[in-house]
Amino acid sequence: xxxxxxxxRVLALGLAAxxxxxxxxxxxxxxxxxxxxxxxxxxxxPAESGITLDIPLLVENGNSVPITVSVExxxxxxxxxxxxAVFNEANPLPDVVRVRLxxxxxxxxxxxxxxxxxxxxxxxxxxxxxxxxxxxxxSVIVTAPACREx
Amino acid sequence: MRRVVAxxxxxxxAGGVCAGEGMPPLTSTPGDPERGRAxxxxxxxxxxxxxxxxxxxxxxxQGDLAPSLEGVGARLDAAxxxxxxxxxxxxxxxxIMPPYHSTDNLNRVGAEWRGKxxxxxxxxxxxxxxxxxxxxxxx
Amino acid sequence: xxxxxxxxxxxAATMASGDERLSGTAFMSPETRAMQADDLANPxxxxxLEGARLxxxxxxxxxxxxxxxxxxxxxxxxxxAARYPAFDEASNAAVDLTARVNLCRTxxxxxxxxxxxxxxxxxxxxxxxxxxxxxxxxxxxDPRLQPWRELGARLFRTRMGQLNFSCANCHDDNAxxxxxxxxxxxxxxxxxxxxxxxxxxxxxxQRRFRNCLVGVRAEPFAYxxxxxxxxxxxxxxxxxxxTIETPAVRP
Amino acid sequence: xxxxxxxxPETAAPGEIVEIKILISHPxxxxxxxxxxxxxxxxxxxxxxxxxxxxxxxxxxxLHPAIAANPFFVFHxxxxxxxxxxxxxxxxxxxxxxxxxxITVG
Numbered sequence: 001x002x003x004x005x006x007x008x009r010v011l012a013l014g015l016a017a018x019x020x021x022x023x024x025x026x027x028x029x030x031x032x033x034x035x036x037x038x039x040x041x042x043x044x045x046p047a048e049s050g051i052t053l054d055i056p057l058l059v060e061n062g063n064s065v066p067i068t069v070s071v072e073x074x075x076x077x078x079x080x081x082x083x084x085a086v087f088n089e090a091n092p093l094p095d096v097v098r099v100r101l102x103x104x105x106x107x108x109x110x111x112x113x114x115x116x117x118x119x120x121x122x123x124x125x126x127x128x129x130x131x132x133x134x135x136x137x138x139s140v141i142v143t144a145p146a147c148r149e150x
Numbered sequence: 151m152r153r154v155v156a157x158x159x160x161x162x163x164a165g166g167v168c169a170g171e172g173m174p175p176l177t178s179t180p181g182d183p184e185r186g187r188a189x190x191x192x193x194x195x196x197x198x199x200x201x202x203x204x205x206x207x208x209x210x211x212q213g214d215l216a217p218s219l220e221g222v223g224a225r226l227d228a229a230x231x232x233x234x235x236x237x238x239x240x241x242x243x244x245x246i247m248p249p250y251h252s253t254d255n256l257n258r259v260g261a262e263w264r265g266k267x268x269x270x271x272x273x274x275x276x277x278x279x280x281x282x283x284x285x286x287x288x289x
Numbered sequence: 290x291x292x293x294x295x296x297x298x299x300x301a302a303t304m305a306s307g308d309e310r311l312s313g314t315a316f317m318s319p320e321t322r323a324m325q326a327d328d329l330a331n332p333x334x335x336x337x338l339e340g341a342r343l344x345x346x347x348x349x350x351x352x353x354x355x356x357x358x359x360x361x362x363x364x365x366x367x368x369x370a371a372r373y374p375a376f377d378e379a380s381n382a383a384v385d386l387t388a389r390v391n392l393c394r395t396x397x398x399x400x401x402x403x404x405x406x407x408x409x410x411x412x413x414x415x416x417x418x419x420x421x422x423x424x425x426x427x428x429x430x431d432p433r434l435q436p437w438r439e440l441g442a443r444l445f446r447t448r449m450g451q452l453n454f455s456c457a458n459c460h461d462d463n464a465x466x467x468x469x470x471x472x473x474x475x476x477x478x479x480x481x482x483x484x485x486x487x488x489x490x491x492x493x494x495q496r497r498f499r500n501c502l503v504g505v506r507a508e509p510f511a512y513x514x515x516x517x518x519x520x521x522x523x524x525x526x527x528x529x530x531x532t533i534e535t536p537a538v539r540p
Numbered sequence: 541x542x543x544x545x546x547x548x549p550e551t552a553a554p555g556e557i558v559e560i561k562i563l564i565s566h567p568x569x570x571x572x573x574x575x576x577x578x579x580x581x582x583x584x585x586x587x588x589x590x591x592x593x594x595x596x597x598x599x600x601x602x603l604h605p606a607i608a609a610n611p612f613f614v615f616h617x618x619x620x621x622x623x624x625x626x627x628x629x630x631x632x633x634x635x636x637x638x639x640x641x642x643i644t645v646g
Contacts, residue, residue, distance in 0.1 A: 058318070060321055061487055063487060093606065097603055101615075104617060105598055105618075109616065110599075111612075113611070113612045115608050211471075213468050215466050246454065257448060259449075260509075263450070328545075329561055329563060
């Protein structure tokens with residue numbers, strides 16, 4: 001099994017919350033996120049309801065942030081969630097994760113852990129089997145930016 | 151490296167805040183309040199808001215180990231502010247405030263920092279100039 | 290802040306029992322606590338699994354495994370981490386669990402010691418520590434450890450670095466307050482080795498010490514140094530009776 | 541090598557919604573982070589995860605570098621027949637890993 005390499009040079013400054021940002025400057029921007037969402041939606045306009053993005057509003061460490069996306073759906077053959085995509089506006093890349101569900105998923109929901117390079121808005125977009133779209137956005141505050149090694 | 155020598159500091163009784171104590175300017179160039187503000191809010195230069203809080207809307211997370219900086223310019227004059235920045239231990243030997251312009255009696259300072267004060271004399275003047283403008287207290 | 294209310298509840302519950310000491314767990318967000326509490330969500334459990342594998346694996350020219358001498362760790366290692374650092378007769382010194390693993394390697398397995406923070410060393414110490422999860426910290430009372438105890442207590446109160454902070458300045462005098470928004474825990478080492486979100490990996494208590502020392506711009510002590518072992522022993526005394534959580538998750 | 545801790549229920553009532561949980565041991569190196577030498581560490585991520593239930597793909601995920609180290613996923617299935625539930629995940633070097641569990645419905 002693989003365990004993340006743990007020996008790295010001690011570089012950070014500051015007190016218990018060390019302060020040196022070792023990431024490259026973030027590459028994603030609100031515009032890059034909008035473009036990625038546009039590519040996913042194909043230009044359709046999502047409804048701002050029927051979907052919930054659950055994420056802590058105040059994040060202790062951007063290296064691991066739990067998120068749950070829940071989409072209201074009967075999850076039948078005729079009417080189910082086909083795909084959910086999560087986007088961000090401040091990491092190096094706008095894409096976070098995409099999942100494809102099936103009627104046998106039984107719930108339009110999944111949970112994972114993501115990285116956030118600083119405070120920003122996270123957007124989840126769901127595409128339903130009838131082609132309709134739903135969207136939820138949450139602004140989160142990250143107390144300690146990700147990608148620092150101390 | 152030249153030892154940083156503080157001039158004319160009135161040493162007060164332990165823990166006490168004495169009237170009239172202070173320190174004259176460290177440089178002949180007056181401090182720049184704008185540069186001082188930038189130092190105060192910077193987490194790697196001034197480090198102030200790790201422990202203090204204050205009216206700095208752009209800094210989301212501020213500390214609560216030390217008093218708010220709001221109105222500090224009304225409580226202390228420039229000379230008193232300077233003394234506390236240069237070496238707060240002269241006012242209170244048990245203070246947790248780092249000595250910003252003194253390298254006296256420090257222990258195991260990391261190689262990168264050894265013999266160097268946290269802020270230069272001019273940076274101290276900039277911060278003093280800025281803090282002295284902080285005379286308002288929100289109602 | 291959602292974490293605040295839950296942490297206060299924990300604090301209230303603990304104070305009712307007459308002990309005001311709190312593990313770092315009490316200062317974490319509900320999300321990070323949940324990550325620690327569920328073994329199937331806690332990445333530290335990978336170190337436990339890897340340690341279990343290494344426990345059975347032979348090392349060095351001796352061809353011996355840990356299990357070859359110590360048998361079933363669930364029985365023989367139960368409570369061991371709760372008593373460390375301990376006095377080692379042969380070297381006439383205090384040794385922590387990490388040093389003990391390496392002493393076993395050199396003395397009994399005829400193997401090279403593993404370098405500090407080596408994933409295998411972390412896995413073995415996490416696995417051994419995990420055998421004491423739920424048990425109370427019970428420091429070794431050996432009187433020969435007294436000089437280490439005193440050194441550790443002194444170091445904890447010694448101001449260091451350009452920023453001139455001691456451990457006690459934060460973890461005794463200002464625990465519960467916030468350093469730029471981050472709550473300062475009481476500094477009880479109940480869950481080491483830990484999976485730290487900041488590191489995105491496992492790390493030892495000594496690595497954590499080094500973080501703090503670098504943070505106050507001090508020259509960190511070396512891995513395995515007398516000073517670090519002494520600090521570990523002092524922290525064990527300070528946390529005596531608290532419950533071992535290895536592998537803990539920390540932000 | 542990549543191991544994982546997987547939670548697949550062993551039994552379920554017909555039609556019951558069961559939770560599947562997986563934690564994969566993997567650094568998810570983003571390719572944006574410098575190593576000791578100051579050079580960027582090469583990207584190394586788990587790129588995909590899928591769940592097969594009795595041979596049918598019921599859930600897939602496409603992972604990006606923004607997924608945290610040691611990827612963790614929780615999702616659900618409707619248990620309507622006994623069979624094998626297999627989780628399959630792959631990195632970008634072509635390595636594929638799988639772990640299975642048998643679920644008995646009835």
